[in-house]
Amino acid sequence: MKLHGSMYVKEDTLHIGGVSCVELSKKYSTPLYVLDEKLVRENCREYIKHFKVNxxxxxxxxxGKAFLPLYMCKIISEENLYLDVVSGGELYTANKAKFPMERILFxxxxKTLDEIKMGIELGVGIFVVDNLYELELIEKICKEKNKVQKIYFRITPGIEAHTHDYIKTGQVDSKFGFGLINKELYNAIEKLYRYKNVELVGLHAHIGSQIFDVKAYMEEVEVMMKLVKEIQEKYNIYLKEIDLGGGIGVYYTKEDNPKPIKEFCEAIIKMxxxxxxxxxxxxxxxxxxxGRSIVANAGSTLYTIGSIKDIKDVRTYVSIDGGMTDNIRPSLYHARYECSIVNKMNDKELNKVTVAGKCCESGDILITNTKIMDIKSDDILITTSTGAYGYSMASNYNKIPKPAVVSVMNGKDILICKRQSYEDMINLELNF
Structure with missing residues (x-):
């Protein structure tokens, strides 16, 4: 298992941020999400530096969709990043965390009528407009409130990024954005002549997620800049900003070969x-x-091993006290992870096992056929690189409560999300 960020092994035991994973499991119980705050902040600073923000x-x-508790908003704000939100709930969270609204892209x-009203009333910096329906609503609400809202138009640039089909977004056949081949974008621009309460300041495109090939971004830059010129010449609109989205890939297993943040940033700017x-x-x-490239490798999940089922000449199932409710990605699109036993880090990995979740689903398998050290019930297993889309996609399927989240740094641990209790879980249900 690859060690990320502030991970290190001391006397056979894995530590993150100077804190023993064994002690974390005792103090907070499992399953438990662990956030390496130092690595999050380092990644933020890498982007600020190499994307030439200053x-x-x-x-x-x-x-924010990657991972957005209140505490994460605090980190992002302190590191001088903007924040991309995709729902009223994420916007509400940012507002509660006192994140600067002018630094939010919605x-x-x-977007529902209520979400659009909420964004306008709170003073969101940029609305990334996805369709004519939304454009009309923003214009109408801003007119009623005597406001002018800055917007980007999201486009589908027709670029096929080499990634999983479920996380491609830039191709022609996409639910997102204005198309280029059917003149949707141009129809939207022409409506701006009649709209006085929206100001088009930029374009946005996002070509997918978990992308390792810099060339895909080079193609995107080419398309976007040519659009800037075309809109300038045809409509006399001078666009000030171009948003190229995210999607930079990260390490999950040794099959992945991600490039450094610096390489992506410098290549995009140069192009x-x-x-x-x-x-x-x-x-x-x-x-x-x-999103992912800031927080994925900074997150890990601790589990307690329960039953171990050895099917002779077939496979050995090692069951954990979590699974698809705290990490849906393996079940959703066969995402792969690495794991280890936190108090046996120096042992040899001689046993092949399949790590199974506790849900009543045959598909609740976290890792298939992985090599691991000698393993027993009550051992603490860790899966790495779960910082993105673990907690944010967690569910209560099978009425399983959501785990707690702790942040670790400089030898200290801070609880940033409480473990959900059974009472919390049924709090909104009515008992007749």
């Missing part, structure tokens, strides 16, 4: 400068929206 006034917006392909110079336009401010 030099070029570019923007880095954290994609995404979503079907944007090159294209703008070639086609004769000023370089707009660039925006990027990393």
């Amino acid at each position: 030099e070029n006034n570019n923007k880095v917006a954290y994609a 995404h979503g392909n079907n 944007a400068q090159k294209v703008c110079e070639r086609i004769g336009i000023n370089l707009p401010k660039l925006v990027i929206e990393p």
Whole structure:
């Protein structure tokens, strides 16, 4: 198992942020999400530095859907990132955390009337407009409130990124954004001549997630900058910002070969400068929206081993006290992870096992056929790189409460999300 961030082994025991994983499991019970805060902050600073935020006034917006408790909003705010939200709930969380509203980008392909009103009333910086329906609602509400709202238009650039089908978004056949081949974008721009309460300041595109190939972003930059020139010449609209989305891939298993944040950032900036110079336009401010690449490797999940079922000549099932309710990704699209036993880190990995969740589903398998050290009931197992889309996609399926989350740094642990109790879980249900 690869060690990330502040992980280290001391006397056979895994530590994160200077804190023993064995002690964390005793103190907070399991399943337990553990956040390496130092690594989160380091990743934020890598983006700020290499995306030239201070030099070029570019923007880095954290994609909140990856992981967005109140405490994460605090970290992102302190590290001077913007925040990308995709729902009223994420916006509400940001507001409760006192995140600066002017640094929020509000995404979503079907924002409700209430969500749009909420965003406008709170003073969201940018609405990323996905369709004509939304554009009309924003104009209507802003007119009633005598406000002008800055917007981006989200487009589908027609780029096929090499990733899982469920997390591709930039291709022509997508539920997101205005298409180019059917003139949807141009129809939307023409409506702006009649709309006085929206201001188009930029374009947005997102080509997918868990992308390792820098070339996909080079294609995106080319498409977007040519659009900037076309809109400038055809409509006399000078776009100030271009948002290239996120999706930079991270390490989950040794089959993954992610590139450093620096390489992606520098390649994007260099390509944007090159294209703008070639086609004769000023370089707009660039925006990027990393989520997974900031928080994924900074998160881990601790579990307690329960039953062990050895089917002779077939497989050995090792069952944990969590599963698809705290990490749906393996069941959803066959995501792969690495694991280990936190108090046997120096033991040899000689046993092949399948790590199974506790849900009443045959598909609740966390890791299939992985090699691990000698394993017994009550051992503490860790899966790494669960910081993105673990807690944020957790559910109460089978009436299983959601785990707690702790942040660790400099030898200290802080509870940032309480463990859900049974009473919490049924709090909204009515008993007749």
